[in-house]
Amino acid sequence: MTENVLTVENLSIDYESNRGPVHALESVSIGIQPRSLTAIVGESGCGKTSLGLGVIGLLPMPPVKNINGKVWYKRVNLLDLDKEEIRRYRGTEIAMIFQEPITSLNPVYRVGQQIEEAIAIRDSRNNHKNTDANGRRSEIVASLNRVRIADAENVANRYPFELSGGMRQRIMIAMALAQKPSLLIADEPTTALDVTTQAQVLKLMRNLMNEVNTSILLITHDLAVASQVADKVAVMYGGEIVEEAEVNELFSAPFHPYTQGLLACIPTGSKAKARLKPIQGNVLDLKQKVNYCKFAPRCPHVMDKCWASKPNLRTIKGEHRAACYLHEKQ
Amino acid sequence: MSHNETRRYVGFLRLLLTSNEAKLGLAIVLVFLATSLLVAAAGKSILPYNPIQQNVGPVLASPSLQHLFGTDNLGRDVFSRIVFATPNALFVSVIVIGSAFMVGIFLGCVAGFWSGILDEILMRSTDIIFAVPALILAMSIAVILGPGLINMMYALMIIWWPPYARLARGEALRVSQRNFVEVAKTSGIKTFTILRRHIIPNILTPLLAYATLDIGTVVVVYAGLSYLGLSVQPPTPDWGAMVSSYQDYLVSAPWLPLFPAAIIAAVVIGFSLLGNGLRDAIESHNIS
Numbered sequence: 093m094t095e096n097v098l099t100v101e102n103l104s105i106d107y108e109s110n111r112g113p114v115h116a117l118e119s120v121s122i123g124i125q126p127r128s129l130t131a132i133v134g135e136s137g138c139g140k141t142s143l144g145l146g147v148i149g150l151l152p153m154p155p156v157k158n159i160n161g162k163v164w165y166k167r168v169n170l171l172d173l174d175k176e177e178i179r180r181y182r183g184t185e186i187a188m189i190f191q192e193p194i195t196s197l198n199p200v201y202r203v204g205q206q207i208e209e210a211i212a213i214r215d216s217r218n219n220h221k222n223t224d225a226n227g228r229r230s231e232i233v234a235s236l237n238r239v240r241i242a243d244a245e246n247v248a249n250r251y252p253f254e255l256s257g258g259m260r261q262r263i264m265i266a267m268a269l270a271q272k273p274s275l276l277i278a279d280e281p282t283t284a285l286d287v288t289t290q291a292q293v294l295k296l297m298r299n300l301m302n303e304v305n306t307s308i309l310l311i312t313h314d315l316a317v318a319s320q321v322a323d324k325v326a327v328m329y330g331g332e333i334v335e336e337a338e339v340n341e342l343f344s345a346p347f348h349p350y351t352q353g354l355l356a357c358i359p360t361g362s363k364a365k366a367r368l369k370p371i372q373g374n375v376l377d378l379k380q381k382v383n384y385c386k387f388a389p390r391c392p393h394v395m396d397k398c399w400a401s402k403p404n405l406r407t408i409k410g411e412h413r414a415a416c417y418l419h420e421k422q
Numbered sequence: 423m424s425h426n427e428t429r430r431y432v433g434f435l436r437l438l439l440t441s442n443e444a445k446l447g448l449a450i451v452l453v454f455l456a457t458s459l460l461v462a463a464a465g466k467s468i469l470p471y472n473p474i475q476q477n478v479g480p481v482l483a484s485p486s487l488q489h490l491f492g493t494d495n496l497g498r499d500v501f502s503r504i505v506f507a508t509p510n511a512l513f514v515s516v517i518v519i520g521s522a523f524m525v526g527i528f529l530g531c532v533a534g535f536w537s538g539i540l541d542e543i544l545m546r547s548t549d550i551i552f553a554v555p556a557l558i559l560a561m562s563i564a565v566i567l568g569p570g571l572i573n574m575m576y577a578l579m580i581i582w583w584p585p586y587a588r589l590a591r592g593e594a595l596r597v598s599q600r601n602f603v604e605v606a607k608t609s610g611i612k613t614f615t616i617l618r619r620h621i622i623p624n625i626l627t628p629l630l631a632y633a634t635l636d637i638g639t640v641v642v643v644y645a646g647l648s649y650l651g652l653s654v655q656p657p658t659p660d661w662g663a664m665v666s667s668y669q670d671y672l673v674s675a676p677w678l679p680l681f682p683a684a685i686i687a688a689v690v691i692g693f694s695l696l697g698n699g700l701r702d703a704i705e706s707h708n709i710s
Contacts, residue, residue, distance in 0.1 A: 150607055183610035195601040200623040209619070210609055264605070271609060 103161035131318035134328035187268035191280035193261035197252035204248030258289035330386035337412035444699025450692025458512035471499035473506040503659035526586020534594025548584035593625035635697030638690035
């Protein structure tokens, strides 16, 4: 087994709110292998984005009060670094792209200028000065070509408002990859795009991962998205990882009732006539720390034991782990 | 400048010039600017008469072709005096607005981007300055510093920045919540560079429109202080001072105080119309 690019160990994040602390993440652990695409799936407010921003130290404090645990990036614990030190990891080591490609580009600069800024940061960190305008230009064009933008010369001279959402998200990816990061955190990168564009962008990210030798942490609410591209999927519920497995394993044999519920919500062609089954109940209130299974109030298979204590992640089969007592019943 | 960019500027200019008010404003402002620059460059030699020399014509002559705006009680040509004073108004407004603009952007960005305690301190200090009537504050400062063009400019600079800081703060607050700022942070750009490259260019437009409108206000306040004798000292002509020294002739030679007053009003109206036009053009430009 090769060494992980990123290893998150027991990461807990608490927010301060008017009505007391909110526990956004509780002891989350996850490892990301080089050149792999790990997807984190969960519904709104389950702590996915806090995890992404927490890794690169961009959670605003306040309202964030406590961050505990360890975030190992190539043997450095990012949580030990001060502001200036961690800034040097952003972009060239760990890059991030966001949900809204429409507003993620600065309206006053041309696309090429924004990519150039990313390249300039990488060069300044490598003590490499590329003063040759032609060289810079061709690198900008190359990075646009890499994300399969046709007519890159022309697009580099455009302003963001002249381009479509799918184009802008490709440009965001080009900007992020221009810094040659070892890890790309993609926070709902395709949520704002229509379905056909979404598929193209996902496929592109998957291909680029091997081309530029990077790993991707894909944060999404959509299991279908994860199923298309991920190697490994971790399902989050209420600030905790409730199940993780290699992608085929997860989709063929989902173990946790929550994962099963999510899968039942994906429309499939063969079952088009059948009604989708929603998961009963509401999203969890993260204000209380509970000592029972957080999914118990919504679980169709709830047992007495689920209310008595909290299940930990346990191996089901190989790399497949789930936090559920149903395991013992089998 | 690429073809694309030229097209955008031309489009914006056309948008600005759709309204007749903005056209009039632009015309007045251009005449004012041209006159100021011409006088500042060429000095007295381009004027029909020496503005300081007495008895260039009859005393208290009414407007005629020889003396467009008539002559004053000492036989000086009023037209020459008014034109000669034009650069003062421009100089004061440019320096005061320019300094307020820069101080405002700096403080506003600091307050809006970092917020917290710094923001509170800055915004409460602008409240304090707002609480005292601007003219009275400027007068007190000008009196303490002593009369004169430069001292009065200092006085105006001290009181002029708060609205700019507030406007810049609001805009910086709005822009710093936009996604591209977050993106800039995640790509490891230094905070100062984020401010310079990503925040400031995006808050300039509303500030520029406000500044254009505001030049008119500076001209009025400057004229007011000059009227009170706190600016340029006689015999050097100045619009406000001319209104004050000619007001005794309001009945016998009404053109004397009316011409400088009308010029002040025209300049103020010109900048207001242009500023309004700019604001409207920016708004509809942003929508389209």
